[in-house]
Amino acid sequence: MTFTHTLGALAAAALLAAPPAWAQAGAKLKVGFMLPYTGTYAALGSAIENGFRLYVQEQGGKLAGREIEFLKVDDESDPSKATDNVNKLIKRDQVDVIIGTVHSGVAMAMAKAARESNTLLIVPNAGADAVTGPMCAPNIFRSSFSNWQPAYAMGDVAAKRGHKKAITITWKYAAGDESVAGFKEAFEKGGGQVVKQLNLPFPNVEFQALLTEIAAAKPDAVYTFFAGGGAVKFVKDYAAAGLNKTIPLYGAGFLTDGTLEAQGDAAQGLLTTLHYADGLNTPRDNAFRLAYAKAFKLQPDVYAVQGYDAAQMLGVGLNAVKGDVSKKAEFGAALKAAKIDSPRGPFTIAKNNNPVQDFYLRKVEGKENKSIGIAVKALADPGRGCKL
Numbered sequence: 447m448t449f450t451h452t453l454g455a456l457a458a459a460a461l462l463a464a465p466p467a468w469a470q471a472g473a474k475l476k477v478g479f480m481l482p483y484t485g486t487y488a489a490l491g492s493a494i495e496n497g498f499r500l501y502v503q504e505q506g507g508k509l510a511g512r513e514i515e516f517l518k519v520d521d522e523s524d525p526s527k528a529t530d531n532v533n534k535l536i537k538r539d540q541v542d543v544i545i546g547t548v549h550s551g552v553a554m555a556m557a558k559a560a561r562e563s564n565t566l567l568i569v570p571n572a573g574a575d576a577v578t579g580p581m582c583a584p585n586i587f588r589s590s591f592s593n594w595q596p597a598y599a600m601g602d603v604a605a606k607r608g609h610k611k612a613i614t615i616t617w618k619y620a621a622g623d624e625s626v627a628g629f630k631e632a633f634e635k636g637g638g639q640v641v642k643q644l645n646l647p648f649p650n651v652e653f654q655a656l657l658t659e660i661a662a663a664k665p666d667a668v669y670t671f672f673a674g675g676g677a678v679k680f681v682k683d684y685a686a687a688g689l690n691k692t693i694p695l696y697g698a699g700f701l702t703d704g705t706l707e708a709q710g711d712a713a714q715g716l717l718t719t720l721h722y723a724d725g726l727n728t729p730r731d732n733a734f735r736l737a738y739a740k741a742f743k744l745q746p747d748v749y750a751v752q753g754y755d756a757a758q759m760l761g762v763g764l765n766a767v768k769g770d771v772s773k774k775a776e777f778g779a780a781l782k783a784a785k786i787d788s789p790r791g792p793f794t795i796a797k798n799n800n801p802v803q804d805f806y807l808r809k810v811e812g813k814e815n816k817s818i819g820i821a822v823k824a825l826a827d828p829g830r831g832c833k834l
């Protein structure tokens with residue numbers, strides 16, 4: 447080898463060993479929150495942001511040694527604005543990672559944009575099955591659930607409780623449709639039958655005509671997916687119609703999570719399934735709840751936990767790549783090998799980048815969704831259509 451060749455090789459090696467430009471400049475990690483800050487899911491969006499910020503605070507304001515710059519977009523839970531909104535973060539702000547969102551329809555547009563631009567996306571709520579199904583990608587992760595998961599757990603519980611004929615009622619969009627499909631799958635496997643599926647457009651809350659239909663049909667049980675402001679109104683209307691005395695109402699746990707203050711007596715005794723519950727009484731959850739209440743003067747709910755765990759997942763991945771978000775494959779491999787130490791209980795990340803986790807059966811007692819046991823242990827989303 448000649449002298450110039452040797453010099454060339456040395457220069458190349460030095461270049462390879464040199465820290466990336468962002469590291470040399472000490473650039474902040476740009477985290478874009480795309481969440482609903484207005485509308486029926488506004489409280490959910492702010493709980494997710496609170497949870498995320500709490501975890502970052504607990505790490506001294508940095509993840510993998512990088513300071514963080516937060517950017518925010520209100521997605522209004524409006525799928526028609528979702529592509530423009532996500533591109534504000536991807537193209538205009540050039541964020542390193544997006545945290546969002548709550549609404550399944552908005553999340554699907556985000557997943558498409560994240561796939562196309564290879565931007566890191568961590569979904570801290572929206573359960574759209576497609577995001578960890580046919581649209582799954584090495585740069586898209588979820589800290590929450592798929593719509594199928596809590597619904598499947600509830601279908602199993604309802605069948606085991608001996609119900610035979612159920613009516614479902616929900617909003618007509620991906621989350622409602624997929625929640626009903628998950629419930630139906632387990633309920634019918636267990637010997638029940640879904641005899642009618644009732645819908646209304648999101649975020650409509652004019653439930654009266656549909657409640658009259660349920661009263662006339664007299665099923666053994668009703669299964670529902672509603673969340674946020676719509677869940678508050680539905681539970682109150684169900685009770686006001688007297689149906690809570692005659693036809694048991696079951697739901698994916700969003701029906702009563704973060705809503706009990708407003709639902710009051712109407713929610714008492716309701717059974718739901720979810721990957722979080724009150725009264726877990728583990729040291730991990732107790733510490734989280736205390737820290738959250740201190741920081742925000744609020745009790746945490748499932749959305750706060752999902753935001754907190756989105757930050758934890760980001761931290762795990764970033765530590766593995768020493769803060770270099772361009773290393774998507776190593777980032778993903780670290781998450782798949784990790785056990786996330788969540789307030790909900792430890793969970794792992796499956797091949798399709800969705801949590802494998804326990805689903806609690808919860809009963810409303812006062813202002814709490816008390817855990818009364820585990821409905822389904824270590825439930826993994828089937829990841830139908832995911833080719834990872």
Ligand code: BEZ
Nearest residue numbers: 548549550572573621673
């Ligand atoms: C969804 O659209 O996926 C969703 C919204 C609120 C709670 C749970 C799921």
